[in-house]
Amino acid sequence: MSQVRHQPSLVAVRQTAGRGAARAAARRRGSTAGAERRPGWVTYVLLGVVLAVSAYPLYYAFLLASSDASTIAQNPIPSLVPGPHFLENVTRVLGSDINFLTALRNSTVVAVVTAVSVVFFSTLAGFAFARLGFRGRRPLLVFVIATMAVPTQLGVVPLFILMSDLGWVGKLQAVIVPGLVTAFGVFWMTQYLDSALPQELIEAARVDGCWLIGTFWHVALPAARPAAAMLALFTFVASWTNFFWPFVVLGPSNPTLPVAVQLLQASHFKDMSLIMAGVVVSTAPLVVLFVVVGRQLVSGIMHGAVKG
Amino acid sequence: MATLAPSRPPMRDRLGRLDVRVSPYLYIAPFFVLFALVGLFPLAYTAYVSLHDWHLIGGQGEFVGVQNYVDVVQQPRFATALRNTFSIFLLSAVPQLVAAIAIAAVLDANIRARTFWRMGVLLPYVVAPVAVSLIFSKLFADQSGMINTLLGMVGIDAIRWHADVLASHVAIASMVNFRWTGYNTLIFLAAMQAVPRDLYEAALIDGANRVRTFFSVTVPMLRPTIIFVIVTATIGGLQIFDEPRLFDQLGQGGADRQWMTMTMYLYELGWGAQKSFGRASAVAWLLFVLIVVIGLINFALTRRIASAGADGKGGR
Numbered sequence: 001m002s003q004v005r006h007q008p009s010l011v012a013v014r015q016t017a018g019r020g021a022a023r024a025a026a027r028r029r030g031s032t033a034g035a036e037r038r039p040g041w042v043t044y045v046l047l048g049v050v051l052a053v054s055a056y057p058l059y060y061a062f063l064l065a066s067s068d069a070s071t072i073a074q075n076p077i078p079s080l081v082p083g084p085h086f087l088e089n090v091t092r093v094l095g096s097d098i099n100f101l102t103a104l105r106n107s108t109v110v111a112v113v114t115a116v117s118v119v120f121f122s123t124l125a126g127f128a129f130a131r132l133g134f135r136g137r138r139p140l141l142v143f144v145i146a147t148m149a150v151p152t153q154l155g156v157v158p159l160f161i162l163m164s165d166l167g168w169v170g171k172l173q174a175v176i177v178p179g180l181v182t183a184f185g186v187f188w189m190t191q192y193l194d195s196a197l198p199q200e201l202i203e204a205a206r207v208d209g210c211w212l213i214g215t216f217w218h219v220a221l222p223a224a225r226p227a228a229a230m231l232a233l234f235t236f237v238a239s240w241t242n243f244f245w246p247f248v249v250l251g252p253s254n255p256t257l258p259v260a261v262q263l264l265q266a267s268h269f270k271d272m273s274l275i276m277a278g279v280v281v282s283t284a285p286l287v288v289l290f291v292v293v294g295r296q297l298v299s300g301i302m303h304g305a306v307k308g
Numbered sequence: 309m310a311t312l313a314p315s316r317p318p319m320r321d322r323l324g325r326l327d328v329r330v331s332p333y334l335y336i337a338p339f340f341v342l343f344a345l346v347g348l349f350p351l352a353y354t355a356y357v358s359l360h361d362w363h364l365i366g367g368q369g370e371f372v373g374v375q376n377y378v379d380v381v382q383q384p385r386f387a388t389a390l391r392n393t394f395s396i397f398l399l400s401a402v403p404q405l406v407a408a409i410a411i412a413a414v415l416d417a418n419i420r421a422r423t424f425w426r427m428g429v430l431l432p433y434v435v436a437p438v439a440v441s442l443i444f445s446k447l448f449a450d451q452s453g454m455i456n457t458l459l460g461m462v463g464i465d466a467i468r469w470h471a472d473v474l475a476s477h478v479a480i481a482s483m484v485n486f487r488w489t490g491y492n493t494l495i496f497l498a499a500m501q502a503v504p505r506d507l508y509e510a511a512l513i514d515g516a517n518r519v520r521t522f523f524s525v526t527v528p529m530l531r532p533t534i535i536f537v538i539v540t541a542t543i544g545g546l547q548i549f550d551e552p553r554l555f556d557q558l559g560q561g562g563a564d565r566q567w568m569t570m571t572m573y574l575y576e577l578g579w580g581a582q583k584s585f586g587r588a589s590a591v592a593w594l595l596f597v598l599i600v601v602i603g604l605i606n607f608a609l610t611r612r613i614a615s616a617g618a619d620g621k622g623g624r
Contacts, residue, residue, distance in 0.1 A: 039417040046414050051428040054490060057443045058435065060454075064446070076449075076457040121338045128335035132328075140336065147343055149539070151599050153547050153571070154592040155350025157357055157578055157585050162350065178346040181339045211324075212331040241436035243550045244571070248579065258438040262554060265442060269557035272446060279439045286434040294427040301430070301491060302498040 058287070064276035065089050072272050089277035096274070098252075098267070100281060103260035106172060107282075110246075110256060111239040114179045115232040121181035123228055126189025127220040131202055132212070141190065147183045156248060163249055174249045175256065179239065185231055192227035193220060230300035233293055240286055257282035351596065358589035364578065369586075376590040380577070386591070388565050389573040392477065396552070396569065397545040399481035404489050405537065409530065411489070412496035413522060426497070429490035437550035440483045445470075445555050448479040470556060476567040483551040492537050499533040500526060535610050542606065546599050547571050570595045 063078040066086035072078070094100050128134070129141050159178070160169070168174040197220055205215040221228075243258040250256065252263055264278040290297070358376050361369030380386055415425060432440070447454050448469040456466040469479045503526060511521040549571040553559050560576065561568025568576075570591060578588030 037418060039419060043414055043417055043419060047419070047425050047428075050411055050414075051425070053486075054428055054431045057440070057447065057486065058431070060447065061439070061443045073452065076452045076454050078454075125336040125339050128332040132332040132335075134329070134332040137332075140340075144339065147347065149543060149603060150347060150351070151543055151547055151596060152347040152351065154574075154596045154599075155347065155354055156574070157589045157592060158350035158353035159346060160578075161353075161357075161585070162346075178342070181342055183339065183343070186336075186339050209320075212327050216335070237434055241434075241438075243436065243438050243553075248575070258436050258550075261436075261438050261442065262559075265554060265557050266559070275442060276446075279442050283435055283439050286436075287431075290427075290431065290434045294430060295423055297433070298423065298426045298430055298494060301494040 058283070061276045061279045061283070062086075064272055065280045067273050069271055069273055085273065086277070089273050090281060092274055093264070093277045093281055096264070096268070098260050098263045098278075099255070100257075100260055100278065103255045103257045104281070106254065107240055107257040110172060110175050111236045113176050114239045115235040117176075117180045118182055118185045118235045119228045119232050122185030122189045122231060123193075123221060123224045124216060125181070125186045126191075126193050126224070127197075127216050129186070129190040130193035131197055131199060131220070141187075144183050144186050148187065153244060156245065159245075160248060169249055170251050170254050172250075172254070175242075175246050178245070179235075182235070185235065188231055189224060189227060193224055196227070197223045230296055230303075233289075233297055234300060236289075237286060237297075354589045354592050354596070357585055358587075358593050360586050362585040362589070364583035364585055372586070376584075376586040377594070380587050380590045380594070385565055385568065385573060389561075389568050389570045392473075392552075392561070392565075392567055393546055393548065393569045395474070395477045396480050396484070396548060396567070397542070399477050400484035400488075401538065401541045401545060403481075404485045404492065404541070405534065407485070407489050408492035408537075409496050409527070409534075411493045412500055413526065415493065415497050416500045426494060429493050431490065432487045433491050435487065437483070437487060438554050440487055441480075441551045441554035444479060444483045444486070444551075448482075470562065471566070473566045476555065476562060480548075480551050480555055480567055484545070484548070488541075492541075495537060496530060496533060499530050503529045532610075535606070539603070539606050539610075542602055543599060546595065546602070549575070 060078065063080070063082055064072055066082040066084070066089070067078065068083065068085050068089075071083060125144075129137060129144075163169050163174045166174075168177075201219050201223075202215055205219050210218065241258065242256075243262070246256045247259050247262065250259055252259075255263060261275075261278050261282050264275055268274050357368075359371060359373060360376075361372050363369065411429060415422070415429070419425060448456075450456065450466065450468050450470050453469070455469075460466065467475050469475045507525050507529070508521060511525050516524065548569050552561055552567045552569050553572060553575075555567055556562070559572075561572050574588050574591040574595070576582075577591060578585050
């Protein structure tokens with residue numbers, strides 16, 4: 001890579017002016033001393049390629065969704081300019097025999113309820129694990145972490161039998177209830193509160209005669225806000241994109257968006273512009289959300305999020 | 309009020325002590341109760357169901373011992389599903405790991421507009437696997453697909469993505485890679501930024517060039533993170549369902565089940581023509597055991613590497 005050195009390297013500083021000067025120079029150049037040089041254009045070309053690979057498939061879906069069947073059949077490589085049929089295709093999808101409006105509402109309800117519930121119960125448990133001493137705290141926390149590695153999806157048959165016994169097959173609570181609190185959420189909030197919630201604040205609230213639940217509500221919950229927002233985001237995305245269990249338990253009459261997309265593919269597979277319109281309708285809300293809060297998702301992952 | 313004063317504090321004290329002693333358990337209880345009901349119990353009960361004749365609608369039948377396992381394993385589709393699952397897993401895990409580390413190394417440079425590029429690599433993460441699958445199955449269409457057309461331009465014959473075994477696995481693995489590479493890139497990037505910069509300076513003083521520094525300093529420091537990513541990718545990857553299910557509109561994994569995975573097989577047995585929960589549970593239990601075994605191997609490797617040297621502490 002071609003890089004122009006505007007400043008003497010830190011090594012050179014160290015050799016000519018001593019360690020102290022080198023350290024001072026490193027400080028002046030910011031915390032990421034060592035990689036302080038601006039990289040050359042090759043780096044940006046590489047990143048541009050990565051970005052194109054990330055974004056093009058989405059744009060491709062939009063291009064097909066704005067086109068029509070015969071244009072798609074004639075042009076395997078779509079023109080980069082969208083066609084004129086996007087709104088028409090979206091209208092067709094929403095008015096099709098697959099009830100996309102119901103699916104949109106269902107996905108929203110499931111994702112919002114799950115996100116709120118996961119945040120609440122995870123913060124409650126995280127508060128207990130991080131700040132309340134109780135017998136068995138350590139092993140119980142280890143247990144929570146260990147459960148993250150359990151492939152619970154493989155219990156699908158008995159879970160279906162259970163839902164069937166409850167009369168919940170085809171109903172949203174069958175999807176909502178199993179996701180009300182997650183091991184990842186508990187672990188995530190425990191870690192955050194362990195570092196962000198001063199023990200003295202809790203002591204102070206206790207001295208003031210607060211019950212523990214009051215301490216949680218007035219002290220822990222406000223302190224947890226940044227991490228809670230990130231957890232809500234991850235939960236929302238995971239819920240919105242979840243397919244296997246809703247597909248098994250909901251069925252075609254009351255679908256979430258991914259289930260509706262699958263139904264669309266199964267019955268309208270010849271009409272690619274319609275299918276892609278369905279893909280765009282189901283994906284657009286999260287892409288909009290991503291534009292607004294993608295920054296938080298990035299920093300959430302970099303602060304130690306794991307796949308939920 | 310004055311008369312109440314002597315009696316109130318002890319009462320409140322006692323309740324207060326009870327509060328401190330009991331409340332923590334109440335706070336953590338929701339997770340444990342829910343996990344027991346919808347996680348642990350169904351898994352354990354899967355073993356029970358797998359030993360019975362059990363119909364989707366008819367419900368529990370006779371105890372049949374290991375008959376379901378025998379039936380399932382003897383069907384050639386079982387071996388096919390096992391092969392497909394591992395093949396797709398390897399084709400997605402290995403390139404993804406390499407690409408994620410490489411992209412993270414590029415992002416680790418002192419680039420302009422850092423947040424923009426980081427968001428750029430993460431974008432596919434918010435696209436549902438079913439949407440990714442529909443987009444990619446069109447890109448990989450056998451006739452008049454964009455990828456075959458591009459290949460044709462450089463003189464390569466059309467590949468039968470929806471017919472050939474390996475080609476279909478490559479196409480499906482590319483969907484997984486599309487969605488997860490950026491996510492893992494950010495995990496590696498975080499780990500890279502935790503590498504003490506002194507180490508790089510030391511390498512520089514020792515005369516190591518950038519490539520050498522990357523392989524002798526960065527990669528060893530990333531080892532715990534690499535193991536973590538491999539473990540999570542294994543647990544998720546061996547249960548893959550969404551992408552192969554929507555690779556064509558029939559959802560059976562191809563005419564010869566070229567890309568039918570274990571979880572698709574489980575679904576087909578339980579909710580397809582047979583409606584045999586017993587056999588579906590047998591497959592679920594076999595896959596569970598497989599994942600546990602691979603998890604234990606991972607764990608053993610992790611422990612050995614962690615105890616092999618102090619350089620195992622580079623994580624986040």
